[in-house]
Amino acid sequence: MEQRGLIQDGARSESLHSRDHEAAPADSSPASRADIKGLQAFITAELERTTRTLSAEIQAVGERTAHLEEQAGRIVEYCNDLAGHAETMEQRVQWLEESMEDLSNRSRRNNVRLQGLPESVTPDELQDTFLGIVKRLIPDVPPQRLLLDRIHRALGPRRDKTTTPRDVIARFHYYNTKDSLLKAARTQEAK
Incomplete structure (x- = not known):
């Protein structure tokens, strides 16, 4: 008689003998x-x-x-x-x-800075006014040596009469003229 064991597999039961038979190869002889x-x-x-x-x-x-x-x-x-x-x-x-x-x-070597020239002097009059001041300081310099490359006021807004006016910056074409002007200005200050 066959021994039956109960194996629960979704409501199926198998015999142990039939399960052992399936696990073994068909040819169980040695290799x-x-x-x-x-x-x-x-x-x-x-x-x-x-x-x-x-x-x-x-x-x-x-x-x-x-x-x-x-x-x-x-x-x-x-x-x-x-x-x-x-x-x-x-x-x-x-x-x-x-x-x-x-x-x-x-x-900038030939630049001269003039302080105190009133703002009422217009840009068109600036060169003539500046050269007039230069001629008074160094009268013996010939007119051809008084050549200016440029002249303008320092940057900034126009100032009123109660404040110090902007500086005037002039560039002489000849360095010797600038040098003579500075020497004359120093001797004027020393007196």
Whole structure:
């Protein structure tokens, strides 16, 4: 007689004997040498296939790594070139700034600043008024040496009569004229 065990599987029950029969292979004889050799051949083939796949992947990763290292080398070289170029540009900018400052200073070298000339003197009258003051201070300078490159008031809004007027700035064409004027003005102040 068959022993029956109850196994709950959704309202089905099976006999233990029939379940053991399904779990065992149809051919329960021991493996033969041919079966073992077939299994070895299968395992060897699978290992070779896996090795080839891994080798291909490793080679691909190696190629990508070499490519990335090459690109990184080019980027480093490019960055070094840029740093060198930036340093050169910085030196050139510094030299240009110093040159501009020198030119700016030289362009002001012939400037004279006159303080206290009333704002009532219009820009059209400014040059004649200024040259009249200069001729009184240095009368022996010939008229052709009294050439002005420009004359204007200092920047800022026009001031009323109660405040100090804006300075007048004139640029002499000849440095010697400016120098003579400053010497005459100093001797006038000393008296």
